[in-house]
Amino acid sequence: MACNLLSLFPKVLTISLYCYTSAIVIYYVSYNNVIIPIIIITILVIALYTYLLVIYVGPGSPLDHKPLIIKNLANAEIGLEEPPSxxxxxxxxxKSDGRLRLCRSCFVWKPDRTHHCSNCNRCFLRMDHHCPWFASCIGFKNQKFFIQFLEYTTLYSIIICAITSNFLYHWFKQENYENEDINLQVVFVWLLAIVTSISMIAFTWYSIYLVVNNMTIIESSALRAHREELEILHDSGHPDPMLASRAVNIFDLGSKRRNWDSVMGSTWMEWLFPITTYRQRSSIANGSYDDQGLYFPVDKKLKRDIQLQNRLLTRLTPRSSMDV
Ligand SMILES: [Zn+2]
Ligand SMILES: [Zn+2]
Incomplete structure (x- = not known):
């Protein structure tokens, strides 16, 4: 119960802030201009729709895929129960023992880029991060809508900031301080819009940077840590070849456009509107495992990388020979 209330709070706050700021600007600032309310309400509707879609669609879990569910954990740990082909x-x-990863809490095989969220107590596909503003994780299925929500919220904040700045500029220009009080609600919305615009521009820029580099927040911090370790080992004259192989992003498709398309879809309609990408929809329709967040293409250049080849060889080694 307490947990439900806790997760309800950010949702109520986000929706209330959107509705309150829109109402103030439309009521006090737009005068008789019809364009301002139309623009504000259009962005408000699309932003709130993407916000609810992030929560409703969810990040996607390996637990939603029957073949990934482990029947006997002890057998899976020692290689007697195999993951799906x-x-x-x-x-x-x-894992360091050469076996594919599994989650002991969820009793599930963990595909590449899957992580267990300790807040949600569940594994999620291509997990990016747990977002307190949604009280939900961001992952494979909802990341596109999350990026769109950030973009629309940034746009909304900048527009609200510009309209309220213009209103306050004219109020000060009139120099009519004694006869007319300043509207404190507009001042509050203006301050809120400034703070939100700055923070949203920074976070949206960072999130887009990660998408065009095909990295999640988790992978980005792991990569940074591996590179720092590698530098220290290199300086000490003992570079670790295994660490070197981990200090590259194997999921980078080699082009920013291809990385972007893999999350956001490949047409401008898919980039702009909160619709599931064509690739994901056709994969679901065909009953295919492709484009479901269960495996990801690896850059051809990196496939040739000698360290990765070693890892592929380890992966292809029959389980029976590893048990020896
Ligand atoms: Zn788990
Ligand atoms: Zn979570």
Missing amino acids: FMTLKNYTL
């Missing part, structure tokens, strides 16, 4: 063939991330 699409994982053995198309997943690259292994």
